[in-house]
Structures are given as structure tokens and as C-alpha cells.
Amino acid sequence: MGFKHVSMPESGEKIRVEDDKMIVGDEPILGYIEGDGIGVDITPACLKVWDAAVEKAYGGKRKVHWAELYLGEKAAGIYDGDYFPDETLDAIKDLTVAIKGPLTTPVGEGFRSLNVSLRQTLDLYACVRPVKYYQGVPSPLRKPDDFDVVIFRENTEDVYSGIEFESGTAENEKLAKFLREEMGAKFFEGAGLGVKPISEFGTKRLVRKAIEYAIENDRESVTLVHKGNIMKFTEGAFRKWGYELAAEEFGDVTITEDELWEKHDGKRPEGKIVIKDRIADIMFQLLQLRPAEFDVLATMNLNGDYLSDAAAASVGGIGIAPGANMADHVAVFEATHGTAPKYAGQDKVNPSSLLFSGVMMFDYIGWPEVGRLIEDAFEKVVVGGTVTYDFARQRDDATEVKTSGFADALVEAIRKA
Numbered sequence: 074m075g076f077k078h079v080s081m082p083e084s085g086e087k088i089r090v091e092d093d094k095m096i097v098g099d100e101p102i103l104g105y106i107e108g109d110g111i112g113v114d115i116t117p118a119c120l121k122v123w124d125a126a127v128e129k130a131y132g133g134k135r136k137v138h139w140a141e142l143y144l145g146e147k148a149a150g151i152y153d154g155d156y157f158p159d160e161t162l163d164a165i166k167d168l169t170v171a172i173k174g175p176l177t178t179p180v181g182e183g184f185r186s187l188n189v190s191l192r193q194t195l196d197l198y199a200c201v202r203p204v205k206y207y208q209g210v211p212s213p214l215r216k217p218d219d220f221d222v223v224i225f226r227e228n229t230e231d232v233y234s235g236i237e238f239e240s241g242t243a244e245n246e247k248l249a250k251f252l253r254e255e256m257g258a259k260f261f262e263g264a265g266l267g268v269k270p271i272s273e274f275g276t277k278r279l280v281r282k283a284i285e286y287a288i289e290n291d292r293e294s295v296t297l298v299h300k301g302n303i304m305k306f307t308e309g310a311f312r313k314w315g316y317e318l319a320a321e322e323f324g325d326v327t328i329t330e331d332e333l334w335e336k337h338d339g340k341r342p343e344g345k346i347v348i349k350d351r352i353a354d355i356m357f358q359l360l361q362l363r364p365a366e367f368d369v370l371a372t373m374n375l376n377g378d379y380l381s382d383a384a385a386a387s388v389g390g391i392g393i394a395p396g397a398n399m400a401d402h403v404a405v406f407e408a409t410h411g412t413a414p415k416y417a418g419q420d421k422v423n424p425s426s427l428l429f430s431g432v433m434m435f436d437y438i439g440w441p442e443v444g445r446l447i448e449d450a451f452e453k454v455v456v457g458g459t460v461t462y463d464f465a466r467q468r469d470d471a472t473e474v475k476t477s478g479f480a481d482a483l484v485e486a487i488r489k490a
């Protein structure tokens with residue numbers, strides 16, 4: 074494949090997919106996108122740590138060859154104002170695995186989210202965001218160890234998908250007239266209008282991925298999170314289709330919460346995954362007060378966006394919570410947080426959200442030793458009191474270091490491991 078600005082490393086081999094299986098050599102080429110804002114700080118820091126962990130884990134037998142790809146402001150500088158170049162998308166499809174820093178989206182005007190466009194264009198339909206506690210991390214919870222959930226957020230539908238019509242435009246007026254005159258809808262004059270598509274197809278493939286994850290990772294429950302009491306035919310339908318999918322495709326390994334109480338006195342039968350649901354607003358309270366009751370969560374795009382930041386806050390904040398956007402054979406790993414523009418270029422913020430997204434990526438390609446080394450080093454360094462500003466302001470006993478200083482401390486801990 075000929076690229077204009079992407080330079081593929083001269084050595085290394087692309088990850089291939091054959092018969093539904095991923096084939097990863099000892100020297101794979103992985104794509105990375107630096108990202109806007111604090112991307113310049115966290116991405117180089119993480120590359121250093123990932124390389125050190127690979128070197129330590131495999132003593133030179135395995136190595137990553139990184140290919141820099143461009144999206145966002147850096148892409149616009151290189152591709153003549155194009156923030157979303159086709160060849161970046163082609164390269165991600167070709168490599169099948171990439172990791173990205175955050176990308177800027179203007180509020181209330183300007184272009185639509187590049188993150189959402191990326192997810193939709195590559196049909197990365199599941200946003201997977203694990204949230205768990207690491208020793209030494211400041212948490213507002215009394216028992217932060219209880220927190221270990223994985224949020225599966227539908228990534229292509231919902232009000233998030235950008236079907237909206239600005240007040241005062243001809244399209245808005247046309248739709249408003251149709252809704253009022255033909256559908257009997259009532260709303261204030263001049264209201265901005267958005268559409269919330271939630272499909273059976275989109276719901277079922279997301280819930281399928283969540284249940285498959287629960288099976289593979291020995292998890293006890295999958296909770297469908299929705300506001301179906303109010304939005305009956307979108308969020309309510311998500312709940313209905315979620316239960317349907319569980320019964321149709323995983324009836325032998327799942328049990329509903331109702332069945333659990335009716336037939337098993339609330340005691341989970343060995344090997345069964347409990348499928349339950351909670352209304353979205355109470356879920357925010359439950360995750361703070363009784364996190365031990367939850368395991369895998371499956372929800373729609375907007376709920377998942379809100380819930381993943383709130384969950385992250387319970388175990389150290391979005392500076393630490395990782396994520397992945399996944400299709401069946403393409404995955405783009407990314408930090409949960411945004412570009413934090415006020416800190417951009419200051420070498421200040423916590424690189425751990427992107428770092429742990431990399432841990433997810435190494436697990437995904439079947440190199441789990443890398444992730445375990447990074448997690449151990451992280452706990453050692455943080456428990457030892459070397460932290461970035463976000464943890465330092467919550468811990469009197471810690472010393473604040475820069476992003477690069479934190480990465481150096483991790484590299485040292487990895488080399489000594």
C-alpha cells in the first residue's frame with residue numbers, strides 16, 4: 074500500500090487475520106497517533122515505557138515497530154488542512170491495531186468529533202473501558218479495592234452519532250413541521266433537534282461482545298444500563314434486546330437476576346453469568362456505594378461516556394482510566410480523557426490513561442507479560458510516592474513529578490523488576 078505521509082517502518086511485520094484469528098509475529102508494526110493538546114506530553118512518555126516493558130519481558134526476542142499515523146491538528150498541518158485523512162484510516166485497517174492520544178472537538182460549532190467519526194468510519198462498535206483500583210492511587214471510596222468493572226459502551230449510535238439539526242436552519246424547520254404536523258409531537262418553537270437511533274443490530278452486537286468478554290474473563294454478571302423508563306423505544310428497547318440476545322445466544326451460560334431469585338434464592342449457580350439491568354441514574358449512585366455488586370456493564374453511547382468518567386473518578390480520575398474502540402478485527406486503543414488544553418505542552422499530566430490503554434493493547438495482541446510488568450511498576454512507583462500533579466494534590470505524602478519524570482520512574486522500575 075503506497076502512503077503519502079505515513080512512513081511504515083522498514084522492518085517488522087503487519088498483524089494478519091486468518092480464519093477469524095489474529096496472527097502476531099515477534100516484531101509487529103503497531104500504529105500510533107500522538108493526539109492533540111496533552112498528546113505531545115503523554116504519547117512520547119508512554120512509547121518509552123511500552124518499549125522498556127517489551128524489552129524487559131522478552132529480552133530482545135520481541136520488539137514493536139511503531140508507525141506514526143496522523144489525525145487531528147497534527148494531520149491538518151501535514152495534510153493541507155485535512156484533520157481526518159483517508160490514508161490514516163487505510164493504515165489503521167491495514168495494521169488492524171493502533172493506539173491514539175486524545176483529539177480536540179470544538180463545542181457548539183465547527184467540525185464534528187473526529188473520535189466519533191473514527192469509530193463510525195471503522196465501525197469500532199464497542200468502546201471498552203475497564204475501571205479498577207491500583208494500590209497507592211488516591212480514591213474517595215472507603216473500599217476502593219471493591220471497584221473492578223468493565224464498561225462496554227455502544228460506540229456508533231445514540232444521540233452521540235451526530236444526527237442533529239440546528240435551530241433556525243431549513244432542515245430543522247422541515248423536520249419540526251413534520252414532527253408537529255404528521256407525528257403529533259409537541260416542543261418549543263425554534264428548538265434544536267437531535268435524533269437518537271438505537272437499533273436491535275447495534276444493541277445485540279454490543280451486548281454479545283460484553284457477554285463474550287464476561288465468559289472469557291470469568292466475570293459474574295453483565296448489567297444492562299439504560300433509561301428505559303423514560304425513553305421507552307430507544308433505551309427501553311436496548312434493555313429488551315439485551316435480554317433477548319442473552320437468552321438466544323448464551324442461554325446455557327447465563328441466568329437472569331429474576332431467575333436467580335425465583336429459582337436459586339439469590340445464589341449464583343456455578344459457571345452462570347447473571348444478566349441484570351439497572352436504570353442509568355441510580356447506576357451512578359450504586360457504583361459509588363456498592364461497586365462490588367457490579368462487574369461488566371453494557372450501555373449505550375451517551376450513558377457510557379458519562380458513566381466511564383464518573384467511574385474513573387472513584388479510582389483516581391480520568392488521568393488513569395484506559396479504553397479501547399473495538400470492531401471484530403480492528404482495534405484502536407485510546408485514553409478516556411480529552412486533550413486537557415490548559416496543560417498542553419507542560420509535561421505535567423498523568424500519562425497513565427494512555428499507558429494502561431497500551432496495557433490493554435498488549436493483552437489484546439497476546440503479549441500479557443508486558444502489561445503485568447507495567448502494572449507492577451505503576452503500583453511500585455505510585456505507592457513509593459512518585460506521582461503526577463493529579464495524584465499529588467490528593468496525597469500529602471507524595472512527590473510531584475512531571476509526565477516525563479513519571480515515565481522515567483516507571484522505566485527504572487521495569488528494568489529493575
Ligand SMILES: NC(=O)C1=CN([C@@H]2O[C@H](COP(=O)(O)OP(=O)(O)OC[C@H]3O[C@@H](n4cnc5c(N)ncnc54)[C@H](OP(=O)(O)O)[C@@H]3O)[C@@H](O)[C@H]2O)C=CC1
Pocket residue numbers: 111174175176177178179188390391392393407408409410411412413414422423424425426463
Ligand atoms: N477520546 C478523546 O479524544 C476525547 C476528546 N475530548 C476532547 O478534549 C477536549 C477537552 O475536553 P474536556 O472536557 O476539558 O476534558 P479533558 O479530559 O480534556 O480534561 C478535563 C480535566 O480532566 C483532567 N485530566 C484530563 N486528562 C488528564 C490527565 N492525563 N492527567 C490528569 N488529569 C487529566 C484535568 O483536570 P483538572 O482540571 O482537575 O486538573 C482536565 O482539566 C475537548 O475538545 C473534547 O472534545 C474529550 C474526551 C475524550
Ligand SMILES: O=C(O)CCC(=O)C(=O)O
Pocket residue numbers: 176177178186187188189378409
Ligand atoms: O470526541 C470527543 O471530543 C469526546 C469523546 C468523549 O468524551 C469520549 O469518547 O469519551
Ligand SMILES: [Mg+2]
Pocket residue numbers: 378379382409
Ligand atoms: Mg468522554
